[in-house]
Amino acid sequence: MRRTLLATTLLLATQAGADTSVLTVYAGDYFTSEWGPGPKIEAGFEEICNCDLQFSTGDLLPRLLLEGERTKADVVIGLTSDVTAKARATGLFAPHGQDNAALTLPIDWGDDTFLPFNYGHTAFIYNETTMDAPPASFDALLEMDDDIKLVIQDPRTSISGLALVLWVEAVYGEKAGEVWTKLAPKILTVTKDWSASYGMFTDGEVDMVLSYTTSPAYHMFAEEDFTKKAAIFPEGHYFMVETVAKIAKTDAPELADAFMAYVLSTGFQQMIPTANWSLPSALPEDQWPDGWAQLPLPEKVLFYSEEEAESRKDQAIETWRTALSQ
Amino acid sequence: MAHRAQPVIGRTGTLAGGFVVAVVALSFAGLGLRAEVGRGLGPAEWAAIRFTVVQSAWSAVISVICAIPLARALARRRFWGRGALITLLGAPFILPVIVAVLGLLTVFGRTGWVNEVLGTLGLPGLSIYGLHGVVLAHVFFNLPLATRLLLQGWQSIPAERFRLAAQLDLPPAMIRRTLEYPLLLQVVPGAAALIFVICLTSFAVALTLGGGPRATTIELAIYQAFRFDFDLARASLLSLIQLVLAGSAALIVLWIIPDFPLTAGLDRKLRRWDARGGVHRALDAGIIALGSAFLLLPLMAILLAGLLGLPEMPSVVWQAAGNSLGVAVLSIVVLLAIALPMAGWISTRRAGGAEAIGLIGLSASPLMIGTGWFILINPVADPVPLALPVTALINALMALPFALRVLVPPMRDVLTTYDRLTRSLGLQGWPAWRWLVLPRLRAQIGFAAGLTGALSVGDLGVIALFADPDRATLPLQMYRLMGAYRTEAAAGAALLLLAMALGLFWICDKGARWRAEV
Numbered sequence: 123m124r125r126t127l128l129a130t131t132l133l134l135a136t137q138a139g140a141d142t143s144v145l146t147v148y149a150g151d152y153f154t155s156e157w158g159p160g161p162k163i164e165a166g167f168e169e170i171c172n173c174d175l176q177f178s179t180g181d182l183l184p185r186l187l188l189e190g191e192r193t194k195a196d197v198v199i200g201l202t203s204d205v206t207a208k209a210r211a212t213g214l215f216a217p218h219g220q221d222n223a224a225l226t227l228p229i230d231w232g233d234d235t236f237l238p239f240n241y242g243h244t245a246f247i248y249n250e251t252t253m254d255a256p257p258a259s260f261d262a263l264l265e266m267d268d269d270i271k272l273v274i275q276d277p278r279t280s281i282s283g284l285a286l287v288l289w290v291e292a293v294y295g296e297k298a299g300e301v302w303t304k305l306a307p308k309i310l311t312v313t314k315d316w317s318a319s320y321g322m323f324t325d326g327e328v329d330m331v332l333s334y335t336t337s338p339a340y341h342m343f344a345e346e347d348f349t350k351k352a353a354i355f356p357e358g359h360y361f362m363v364e365t366v367a368k369i370a371k372t373d374a375p376e377l378a379d380a381f382m383a384y385v386l387s388t389g390f391q392q393m394i395p396t397a398n399w400s401l402p403s404a405l406p407e408d409q410w411p412d413g414w415a416q417l418p419l420p421e422k423v424l425f426y427s428e429e430e431a432e433s434r435k436d437q438a439i440e441t442w443r444t445a446l447s448q
Numbered sequence: 449m450a451h452r453a454q455p456v457i458g459r460t461g462t463l464a465g466g467f468v469v470a471v472v473a474l475s476f477a478g479l480g481l482r483a484e485v486g487r488g489l490g491p492a493e494w495a496a497i498r499f500t501v502v503q504s505a506w507s508a509v510i511s512v513i514c515a516i517p518l519a520r521a522l523a524r525r526r527f528w529g530r531g532a533l534i535t536l537l538g539a540p541f542i543l544p545v546i547v548a549v550l551g552l553l554t555v556f557g558r559t560g561w562v563n564e565v566l567g568t569l570g571l572p573g574l575s576i577y578g579l580h581g582v583v584l585a586h587v588f589f590n591l592p593l594a595t596r597l598l599l600q601g602w603q604s605i606p607a608e609r610f611r612l613a614a615q616l617d618l619p620p621a622m623i624r625r626t627l628e629y630p631l632l633l634q635v636v637p638g639a640a641a642l643i644f645v646i647c648l649t650s651f652a653v654a655l656t657l658g659g660g661p662r663a664t665t666i667e668l669a670i671y672q673a674f675r676f677d678f679d680l681a682r683a684s685l686l687s688l689i690q691l692v693l694a695g696s697a698a699l700i701v702l703w704i705i706p707d708f709p710l711t712a713g714l715d716r717k718l719r720r721w722d723a724r725g726g727v728h729r730a731l732d733a734g735i736i737a738l739g740s741a742f743l744l745l746p747l748m749a750i751l752l753a754g755l756l757g758l759p760e761m762p763s764v765v766w767q768a769a770g771n772s773l774g775v776a777v778l779s780i781v782v783l784l785a786i787a788l789p790m791a792g793w794i795s796t797r798r799a800g801g802a803e804a805i806g807l808i809g810l811s812a813s814p815l816m817i818g819t820g821w822f823i824l825i826n827p828v829a830d831p832v833p834l835a836l837p838v839t840a841l842i843n844a845l846m847a848l849p850f851a852l853r854v855l856v857p858p859m860r861d862v863l864t865t866y867d868r869l870t871r872s873l874g875l876q877g878w879p880a881w882r883w884l885v886l887p888r889l890r891a892q893i894g895f896a897a898g899l900t901g902a903l904s905v906g907d908l909g910v911i912a913l914f915a916d917p918d919r920a921t922l923p924l925q926m927y928r929l930m931g932a933y934r935t936e937a938a939a940g941a942a943l944l945l946l947a948m949a950l951g952l953f954w955i956c957d958k959g960a961r962w963r964a965e966v
Contacts, residue, residue: 151924151927151928151931152928152931152932155764155920155925155928155929155932156762156764157762157928157929157932157934158928158932178832181675183678184674184675184678184819187678188482188819188822188823188826189826192826192827194830208678271558276655276661276668278661278668278671278672278676279668279671279672279675279676284676306660309660310558310577310659311577311655311656311657311658311659311660312655312656312659312660312661313652313655313656314651314652314655314656314668314671315652315931316931317546317927317930317931318546318549318550318652318656318930320930320933320935321546321550321930321935321938322550322553322557324935325550325553325554325557326559327553327557327558327559327560328558337933340933341933344933399932399933440492442661443492443661443664446660446661446662447495447660447661447662
């Protein structure tokens, strides 16, 4: 059976090679599962490109760094803003060639290499049936009773955890150490990744979880559960973005360019909210899917540029670690 | 015994040992090719190293201390469902960490079952988060292993000895001193060293149950260095420190194990005349009940959550289950090909120093071995199609120390006991394996194979670094579901994983003991 499978694969591969050109897209691991955005992107792009889009998944940046010039990728999708500095330094990427003016992000985006395709913000999520007085500001969060328990992610191992320490840094600056000391008794624990935190929240082990402003959307639109809410703070929320970029030495430059253009197309953008549970990067609010415009979002958005984030990161993590290790 | 047993096994053992060393050493060479001088180790890393050693030592000691009465009770009693219970008690060991953590929290968490009961009784709740939580979780994972190893030791005492003790009317204290203590001295250090090494590489469990960055382990620092800073030099250095810690623990322990050769019995059914009294019975029953409750309640939580999630589970999960099964079978084959010759080689040496080689696969971070091999393979071939075989190989290496711990003592007994017979018959090489070793070790071989298969099914492994969309394994697919908010479906996948791992273990374990006494 294995042999048949191999033969079929070879046959299919040859056929694909004969008829159409291939665009290899490296994506984050979650991307290509049938409940991720990958399959929809593949179908959407193959409709217009007369090509074969092939995803290859894994740990994006480590893999690119390990492969270097030998990478097979034509396009890389899913690099977050906290790793773009390292990715840029590889020299593997070419300008994306799209007009940034088409973007509808809450911040100005001047990067001509990494093109955002979705965004969100960090936020603490709570269940309104068990928490009747959620904090109305970051200050209020700090003053909450210590019996209210939070779970957060580790900034050393998780992107959302890193966004949280940068968030605290952006709101409180010098006072970040005091903030963490105040939060420490409320932080029930810290997890390696977002999944474990969110699992603890849905299991009822904690009152609030560090997640995204778009998390309630999943519960609303996929589960018709309207009890999960994001606590919106007037101090602002940290901005998180995922980008797509083109490999300079791609052997399919036209296809790669076509893919970059496809990312900004209305079809792609309208699919993003429910496929990726995040906000579209280039779509006016009135064209968002039904109900999405009503999602409570912060008025103020905080974001460090690549260089600034890179220079503040280590100190911010150390402040966090010291305060929480007491 | 005045002389050592003859190496009926031949040279294959050294070859297998060399292979293991080569796999790990080459991966480090690969890492060395790409490592640039990083920032070295700071106070945070040293704190991580200290914490890792402390929590591993506590976890090992407490696991073994709890395992002694449990194994003793299980060894002395025969009751309906005993075999099934022993298999089931092994389940925590093979659970993916995230599943086990959520299961443990359902029972021991802030809003868990234990605290609910305490609350209704008007008692203050207890918090699981802290060093004690880390140790509790590690005992949950490793108590089954320790129990199994001790139980096997107990069962290696020939039934005739207990018969003789009964005829001489030895009091229980005397039986302990003449039969059980020497046995414990033989098995306990090895089991403790093994658990110490397993806990060295703990990461997500330690962090979550430790309550925050106080509970930072070396493995977390490796992950951080690799994944976030891409500082391969620091990651490799930390990985080497982990290896050295594991290696030293193993060497110390294996050198102090006394030589305790047992003469063979007639493989009679074990009866314990010394523990027939009501008090003994009640005590053993209480210990078994307590141990089972501790290990089975979190499993029950996983089962309940999983049953709710099964209907939500998308069909691709089954495809992933197929991939995982393939990896598991391959791991078993690789493991047996390495472990049997190695066990034969080690058994013929007096001191067990060589067994430390078996530990390096477990103590070297799988992430680092996978990365090292990725670097080596990448210039000559596409690593992606090799993702599943490499995963199988690394899983086999991780299971190797367990297999050796299980295989070496009985193999040593067989080789010493039948030494004169094999010499006079000139029995060597394959015929010696076929007629002497394999039939007498089939229970242990089955156990080792089952354990490897089960571990392999449950392990996320290195596949996360470079998986093809179609080559996802079951744990990877489960993590993907969790990452996409589909917590219920993920619980279903976790249950499937648990069932598969246990099923595989049961088939190997039971199959090998077919028509043999437990």
